[in-house]
Amino acid sequence: QVQLQESGPGLVKPSETLSLNCTVSGGSVSSGSYYWTWIRQPPGKGLEWIGYVDYIGFTKYNPSLKSRTTISIDTSKNQFSLKLTSVTAADTAVYYCVRERKAAVLDYWGQGTLVTVSS
């Protein structure tokens, strides 16, 4: 059974960089069949796709966040990561790491981690 687990600081100051990791177990991020994805959900609001990375490091980002987003992959640790720069209160959200079976389905979700942007 594939499991994804987010980790990282729960509190980030405005203008700083949000950094999260996602550790995958029960499956390999080196598989060419999947995109490794970040999705966020502000409190009380809907889901927003942030972007993905594939096993060779190819990335695609939401145009609205592209200038501030970097998603990377570390196959040696079976992890992928999110960095979001210059954060504001609008970036406060639950951040989910998700496995996408390429353009087929978002099939496994992490439990999500709340990141609050506040001084």
Place this chain on the structure above:
Amino acid sequence: SYDLTQPPSVSVSPGQTASITCSGDKLGDKFVYWYQQRPGQSPVLVMSQDNRRPSGIPERFSGANSGNTATLTISGTQAMDEADYYCQAWGSNTHVIFGGGTKLSVL
């Protein structure tokens, strides 16, 4: 950009049929997926590729997609079905597009 529109809320009596819609331009030309999210939990896929139920999803869940509207139907709605429901489709610039979500209340 491509938008998916859902009603903010739908109410249904226990045992009755709930229908949740998702609208978008020529949505019938795309595959639509539906996710259920209970409070404090991660979304769970309840319908794939318009009308395919993943393993473990009750038969009372069904889906359809035609024209500009996709519909998730829950027959014999139970209290445990009370949740937020999100439709999702694949885009081009924005790879994954979500609808705004519908809160299903079972009253």
